[in-house]
Amino acid sequence: MRHPLVMGNWKLNGSKHLVNDLITALRSELSGVVGCDVAIAPPVMYLDQAKHQLAGSRLALGAQNVDVNLSGAFTGEVSAAMLKDIGAKYIIIGHSERRTYHKESDELIAKKFAVLKDAGLIPVLCIGESEAENEAGQTEAVCARQLDAVLTTLGAGAFENAVIAYEPIWAIGTGKSATPAQAQAVHKFIRDHIAKQDAAVAEQVILQYGGSVNAGNAAELFTQPDIDGALVGGASLKADAFAVIVKAAAQAKQA
Numbered sequence: 001m002r003h004p005l006v007m008g009n010w011k012l013n014g015s016k017h018l019v020n021d022l023i024t025a026l027r028s029e030l031s032g033v034v035g036c037d038v039a040i041a042p043p044v045m046y047l048d049q050a051k052h053q054l055a056g057s058r059l060a061l062g063a064q065n066v067d068v069n070l071s072g073a074f075t076g077e078v079s080a081a082m083l084k085d086i087g088a089k090y091i092i093i094g095h096s097e098r099r100t101y102h103k104e105s106d107e108l109i110a111k112k113f114a115v116l117k118d119a120g121l122i123p124v125l126c127i128g129e130s131e132a133e134n135e136a137g138q139t140e141a142v143c144a145r146q147l148d149a150v151l152t153t154l155g156a157g158a159f160e161n162a163v164i165a166y167e168p169i170w171a172i173g174t175g176k177s178a179t180p181a182q183a184q185a186v187h188k189f190i191r192d193h194i195a196k197q198d199a200a201v202a203e204q205v206i207l208q209y210g211g212s213v214n215a216g217n218a219a220e221l222f223t224q225p226d227i228d229g230a231l232v233g234g235a236s237l238k239a240d241a242f243a244v245i246v247k248a249a250a251q252a253k254q255a
């Protein structure tokens, strides 16, 4: 049985003040909520502050990126060991914003996946197609290519205790979420694709949907059998909306 996971990707937003206020509010909104794992990924600058403020709560710490190098002359980068040291658990890699703005390739992202596994961290691998690819009927081919970068180099076993976030680029920050049926179809494709190599690993891998998830559409998305949670951008910056999403996952996925 898969345990749902809702994670907030704060992207390039925040300040010491906001971290303080948002975590204080989340702790209060989510106290007593069980049945859903919850994580927040603030900017790397605030990970230490966030870790201290999360102490004693059920909320886990995430990060938004990692470098492939372990240490050395790589100005501006952050290593997997550093993220582990600071107490992060879930690390987002392959986000479409990094693929687009930082020209990250499938091969680089597969290397990031490997360094995270080696460090004992949980990769949250983002995949998903652009609007043009979607309209050209290439959704499955794009997702398969992005998954295969990891599958062919690391094998299906790498997805044991890992997370995949299906985030169609056309749904990110647009207010235009995929419909539950659309998202479910792609999630099933992703699970089946991994199952071709290892059915047991495919059955346990957490598949999140991301792209304009909000307090109003979350519950319906979570009714779908292969949607195990959400990677939430904009709505994760509002404690009340994020809490509604977490509670919807806990409710929908109760045994």
Ligand SMILES: O=C(CO)COP(=O)(O)O
Residues within 6 Å of the ligand: 009, 095, 167, 171, 172, 173, 174, 175, 210, 211, 212, 213, 231, 232, 233, 234, 235
């Ligand atoms: O990119 C996302 C999460 O990683 C989704 O962002 P929005 O929820 O703002 O659409």
